[in-house]
Each structure stands twice: as C-alpha cells, then as structure tokens.
Amino acid sequence: MPLAIETKGLTKDYRSPIKEPGLWGGVKSLFDRKYKDTRAVDGVTFKIEEGELVGFLGANGAGKTTTLKMLSGLLTPTAGEATALGHVPWKREPAFQRSISLVMGQRSQLWWEIPAYETFKLNQAIYGLDEADFRRNLDELVDLLQLGEHLTVPVKKLSLGQRMRCELAAALLHRPRLLLLDEPTIGLDVVMQKAVREFIKSYNKRSGSTIMLTSHNMTDVVELCKRVIVIEKGRLLYDGQLDKLVERYADHKIMRARFTTDVEPADLETLGTVVKYEDRTVTIEVPRAQMAASAASMLRSYPVADLNVEEVAIDDIVRRLFSHK
Amino acid sequence: MKKYWVAYQIALQETLQRRSTLIMDRLGGFAIVVSLYSFWTALIGDKTSFLGYTRAEMLTYVLALNILRSFVFTGRGWQLVGEISSGKISSYLIRPLHYYGYALALDMAQKTVHVAASIFEVAILAWLTGGALFLPHDPATWLLFGTAVVLSSLIFFFLEFMISSLAFWTSESGGPLFCFELFLQFAAGAFFPLDVLPLALRKALEMTPFPYMVYFPVRVFLEKVSSAEALRLIGLEALWLAAVFTGAMTVFARGVRSYSAEGG
Known part of the structure; x- marks a missing residue:
C-alpha cells in the first residue's frame, strides 16, 4: 500500500507571552514583555498507509490538534519533515488542498445566516467540481447523513447535530483522499454520535480514503480504529494495533x-x-x-x-x- | 474566478439577510451626512462660496461622501482580525483559495448593497435640499472619477487588509485598525475637504495614500482639477495601489507562515 502520511521528527514550538498576575503584572507586561516557548509536538515519527483509519489519541494539550494542523498545511513545523499524499503540506499546493479536508468539531465553515446548500455550492466552485460530480457526491452525502430538509434551512436554525452533519458534508463534497477529523462527535448526543461514527466508517469503506481521527470519546476510537497513535506531551507514546495496547499497558x-x-x-x-x-x-x-x-x-x-x-x-x-x- | 463570483453571490444573499444590521449601518451613515450638511450649511451662511467651494459644490461634496463611504470605506478588516483571532481563518487556508480574493469578493457584495442604499439616500437628500447639486457635463470627468474611485476603494481594501494582518502576531491588532480608521476619516477628507487644513499639513498628507481615497476623487468629480492633473493623480493612485497591494500580500504571507492557528 502506498503511504498517505509520513512524518519524521515532526516538531512544533509555540511562543506565548507570560503575564504576571494582577494589575501591576499588566502594567509591567506593557513595558517588559516576557515570552515562554512551549514544545507542542516533539519529534513525532509515524507512517500511515492509504485507506487506513487511524485514531490519534492523547490528553488535552498533548499535541494532537497541532499535528493535524501541520499535516493539513495550516502550521509550519519548527523542525522535522512530513509528507501527506506525496506533498509537503505547508507548501499549500492547490493539488494537495484539493485532496484533503480537515474537520474540527468546534469550528464551522458553514455560512451562518443562509442554508448549508449555499456553502456546498461555494465549495463546488472552490474545488472545481463539475455539476455532475457535485450532484452525485451531494446526493450520496445527503443520503448517508440524512440531511434532506436541513439543506434549505439557515444554518443558525439547525441543531448542533444537524450542523455537524452539514459540516461533514461540506468537508467531503470534493471526496478528499485524506480526511483529518478533530473531535468529530464533540457536543453531540449519543444518537448523533452513533450516526456520525457509522458515517465515518462507511465513508472510509466506500471511498478508500485515509482518515486520521482524534477523539476523547473512547467509543469513537474503539468502534472505528484498529490502529491508534498515542502521544503525550508532544511525544509519541504508542503506535500500533488498538488491542495490543492492552498487552503493553495493562x-x-x-x-x-x-x-x-x-x-x-x-x-x-x-x-x-x-x-x-x-x-x-x-x-x-x-x-x-x-x-x-x-x-x-x-x-x-x-x-x-x-x-x-x-x-x-x-x-x-x-x-x-x-x-x- | 468562478469561486470568487460564487462567494460574491452568497455574500450578497447574506448581507441582504441581515436586515437589521444593514438598516442600522445605513441610519448611522445617514446621520453623518445630515450632520455634515448642517455643519457646512451653517458655515457657508449667506456667502456664495467658502474655501473655494460654492454652495452646490459643498453640498455635492457632502452627498458624494455618503456614496464614497459606502464604496471606499467598506473593507473586511474587522472580519480578518476576528477570523485570525478565533482561528476561523484556518478553514480558508486549507482550501484552494486566495483569502484576499475571497475577502475582496465579500467586500464587493457589501459595497453593492451599501452603494445602492447610499444612492437612494442621496436622492432623497438632494430632493429635500432642493437638488442644487454640481453634476459634471463632460463624460470624461465621469470616467476619470469612476477610475479614481475604483482605485481608492482597492487602496483602502489592501491597506486595511495589511493592518488587520497584524492579528497574526498579536491578539491586540484591533487597536491599530481602530486608529487607522479614525485617522483615515480625517486624512482622507471624509469629514471636510482637505483645503480647510493648513498648507503644510495638507502637503504632508499628500505624501500618504489617504487623500486619494476621498478628497482627490471628489475634486475630480467637481472638476476642481484639470484632466491632465486628474490623470496624474490617477497614476499616483495606481502607484499607491501597487505599493499597498505588495505590502498587504507580504504581511499576509508572513503572517500565515507564523500563524499559530489558535485554539483546539
């Protein structure tokens, strides 16, 4: 199987200002600002084959989202290398951007005041889909995600679950070969969580796309991922089959x-x-x-x-x- | 180009959808025009002209301001600051899309609605005030004015875009943007023609791109400058546009490189 993702020593440092507490701290920081460097991702190396569905696990602040952001080309690493679908992500080549999608559970690409269908039409133009492809992909997504009547309702009137499903449809209209999902079930009720999980599983099977998923919801991971990568404080802690975790850590x-x-x-x-x-x-x-x-x-x-x-x-x-x- | 055209159409729908925001914006603009009109009417008093402007020219200046504010001073600066600060810009940066082109398409949609509304308001005001406006007869003036205004609008857009891009480095870039907008109103001639200012200050301002945004286009419209001078000013505007476009692209590209994509 060809590789979808390969990283070698991927590292990312963040710089953030330090402010002493209280009003005096605020005044001091006006004239003498101090900064702190934090290593969010520390020399992470792994490979993912095309078509794999991999869970990317770690506590809050472990570096999961930062890694996903580097792999999607949003962030440039401080050190190390990565290729995704044969491209260096942070070069942001259009051919790469047309092949990937990043869905962040807490972020929306949908236009708030108007129906989600309009965002889909915009994505059709952005990704250069012809009408026939757009129709086919949209019909399939509407069916799988049971969007039906939600397409014509202004996004602000949709429930969180309905919005999340529209969000997934918007992210998948161009049939990305690499899908990065950051907490896709966050905030959803159990019924919606299950629906989204089933969709992800079925999408992976149907399209053969590579999916990398972060979630704090263990049911997501157990039901979807055979392989998991665990990171802690930016470092790779485990990379292998989910069931082998038991032997190693229990x-x-x-x-x-x-x-x-x-x-x-x-x-x-x-x-x-x-x-x-x-x-x-x-x-x-x-x-x-x-x-x-x-x-x-x-x-x-x-x-x-x-x-x-x-x-x-x-x-x-x-x-x-x-x-x- | 199709993607930007679709973005324009969707933004147009959204602008029209936000009726109360639109009405409030228009009322605010209308209040400024009425205040300026009353102020200048009081200053002119019984005189036939003031600072080289006849009553009709001054009224035209004030009313033209309403349209120019809607066409020139409607960038996407605050949106850019908000999207960088909240991390929403991430969703654009990973798509095959030039963010500035997208923002410009959205801005054009906003301008379309606001200019249409401002023309309607100006028609009402002109009717209420007796309609003594200065309208150029030479078609070349209209052409020069149109060119100058399009360039003004782009200068404002990219200048504001450049300042807003500071949000990539600091969470406090709203400050510079606020100061810029405040200074702009004064330096562009959006409160009064710059002829009011002492010569030295006016000369100093002419070294900046600000007077090209309102003051010069309106002077072209009022035929206060010759065609040759208008062409020279348009040439200078084009140079300013090239400079602010290059600056905006450089700052934005550097910002994107140092972007820390805030928030989980």
Whole structure:
C-alpha cells in the first residue's frame, strides 16, 4: 500500500507571552514583555498507509490538534519533515488542498445566516467540481447523513447535530483522499454520535480514503480504529494495533467473583487489589503473572458461585494513559 | 474566478439577510451626512462660496461622501482580525483559495448593497435640499472619477487588509485598525475637504495614500482639477495601489507562515 502520511521528527514550538498576575503584572507586561516557548509536538515519527483509519489519541494539550494542523498545511513545523499524499503540506499546493479536508468539531465553515446548500455550492466552485460530480457526491452525502430538509434551512436554525452533519458534508463534497477529523462527535448526543461514527466508517469503506481521527470519546476510537497513535506531551507514546495496547499497558487482568455467602473483602487482598465489593460480588485487579495462582486460590478458599477473568477494557487503558497513571 | 463570483453571490444573499444590521449601518451613515450638511450649511451662511467651494459644490461634496463611504470605506478588516483571532481563518487556508480574493469578493457584495442604499439616500437628500447639486457635463470627468474611485476603494481594501494582518502576531491588532480608521476619516477628507487644513499639513498628507481615497476623487468629480492633473493623480493612485497591494500580500504571507492557528 502506498503511504498517505509520513512524518519524521515532526516538531512544533509555540511562543506565548507570560503575564504576571494582577494589575501591576499588566502594567509591567506593557513595558517588559516576557515570552515562554512551549514544545507542542516533539519529534513525532509515524507512517500511515492509504485507506487506513487511524485514531490519534492523547490528553488535552498533548499535541494532537497541532499535528493535524501541520499535516493539513495550516502550521509550519519548527523542525522535522512530513509528507501527506506525496506533498509537503505547508507548501499549500492547490493539488494537495484539493485532496484533503480537515474537520474540527468546534469550528464551522458553514455560512451562518443562509442554508448549508449555499456553502456546498461555494465549495463546488472552490474545488472545481463539475455539476455532475457535485450532484452525485451531494446526493450520496445527503443520503448517508440524512440531511434532506436541513439543506434549505439557515444554518443558525439547525441543531448542533444537524450542523455537524452539514459540516461533514461540506468537508467531503470534493471526496478528499485524506480526511483529518478533530473531535468529530464533540457536543453531540449519543444518537448523533452513533450516526456520525457509522458515517465515518462507511465513508472510509466506500471511498478508500485515509482518515486520521482524534477523539476523547473512547467509543469513537474503539468502534472505528484498529490502529491508534498515542502521544503525550508532544511525544509519541504508542503506535500500533488498538488491542495490543492492552498487552503493553495493562499489567493486570480483572477477576470478578460472585460468592454464595458473605466474605470479608480484606481477606481477598492476598489475591490482588480489591477494586469493589458489593452484593457478594468482588472485582479484583490481579497482576498477569499471578493470575492462575489467584484464580486457583479463589476457587479453593472461597464459596465461589461464579468466576470471570477479563482483560482490562481498552478505554480504561487509554484513559489511564491520558491521565498519566 | 468562478469561486470568487460564487462567494460574491452568497455574500450578497447574506448581507441582504441581515436586515437589521444593514438598516442600522445605513441610519448611522445617514446621520453623518445630515450632520455634515448642517455643519457646512451653517458655515457657508449667506456667502456664495467658502474655501473655494460654492454652495452646490459643498453640498455635492457632502452627498458624494455618503456614496464614497459606502464604496471606499467598506473593507473586511474587522472580519480578518476576528477570523485570525478565533482561528476561523484556518478553514480558508486549507482550501484552494486566495483569502484576499475571497475577502475582496465579500467586500464587493457589501459595497453593492451599501452603494445602492447610499444612492437612494442621496436622492432623497438632494430632493429635500432642493437638488442644487454640481453634476459634471463632460463624460470624461465621469470616467476619470469612476477610475479614481475604483482605485481608492482597492487602496483602502489592501491597506486595511495589511493592518488587520497584524492579528497574526498579536491578539491586540484591533487597536491599530481602530486608529487607522479614525485617522483615515480625517486624512482622507471624509469629514471636510482637505483645503480647510493648513498648507503644510495638507502637503504632508499628500505624501500618504489617504487623500486619494476621498478628497482627490471628489475634486475630480467637481472638476476642481484639470484632466491632465486628474490623470496624474490617477497614476499616483495606481502607484499607491501597487505599493499597498505588495505590502498587504507580504504581511499576509508572513503572517500565515507564523500563524499559530489558535485554539483546539
């Protein structure tokens, strides 16, 4: 498979003014302004093949959005290299711009006072789509995103979910080969989140486009992405299959046991870390190496009615990564 | 070019859609014209002329200001500052589009609506004041005036664009833009003809692009300058336009390079 994205040591520093607190701090900063350099992305290297759907994860401020902005050509890196669809993104060549789209959940490209259809017509002209292509793509998007009657209503009158779907349609009208999605389900209710997720999955399958997605919604990631890239404080922490994260970052498994009579939870601490005991059911985190022995001991020493051993849920692991635990 | 034409059409729709903003804008402009008219009428008093302007010429100057304000002083500066500060400009920078062309298309839409409204207002005012206006008979004057005004409008657009582009480096670029607009009104002759000013100050202002925006075009219209002089002024305007266009493009391109695409 040809590469859609390749980065080598991608680095971005930001410079921001520092202001001491209070009024006097404000006066001082008028005459003697100090600046602080912050490294938002620090030597990130990865490759993404065409057609992949990759989750890009990290806590707030980890550098996800900055990386997406560099890959879309919005930001010029301080150091390092990147190519996207064979172009250096920040050269902003029209051929590159016609092949990509960046959707930021909190930003809108739609014209506020008039119906979304007008923005679509503008994008038709901007991306040079002929009428037949425009019609075909629009009909398909209207159908997939169930836009129907929303196309003729002024954007300001649409709900957040309706607007987000129009936003996606506007971003996809020109059938980008590379789609960068930054928090596409942010602020949406669960029903709309599911609809948007299903759309992204189906779009990826139908068009074969490469999609890179950031989300704090773990359901998005678990349902859409086989591969994830995790960054922390601008540095690459993990790049690989989502399920392999479990092996790498979960050093324990979860043992759940239901008892026939009451048991003293403190006694169970010898088997692992007791997370919860409720209604004669205990949840214990057990180190992987100790799992077989703990399970055997549990069955031998306690009145067990039912016993389950599970891997730690992926979203728990990613949450732990996010919260630096 | 088609994309800019479509942008113009959509912007036209949006401008018309924002009825209250449009009405408020027009009322504000109308109030300025009425104030200036009353002020100059009081100054002229019983005299037949004042500072070299007859009553008809002065009235024409004031009414022409209303149309010129609508045509020349409607840039996209505040929009650019807002879009840079909020990060909305990102959505334009990643599309195959020249932002300044797009902004110019939007500006043209705004001008279309405002000029149409201002012509209507001027017609009412001219009727209310007895219609004693100065209208040139020579078609060449109209042509020279039209050329001068188009160039003025572009000078203003790119000058404002350049100043607004400072928002790429500072979140406080609203300040310079505000000062620019305030100074502009005075230096362009939008409050009074620059003949009112002391000669030294007027000469100093003539070294800047400001008088080319209102004062010179209206003098061309009032046939206060010969055709040869008008052509010379238009040539100078073209030079100023080239300078501010180059400046605006350079500042904008540098700004985009140093852009930090604020916000998540």
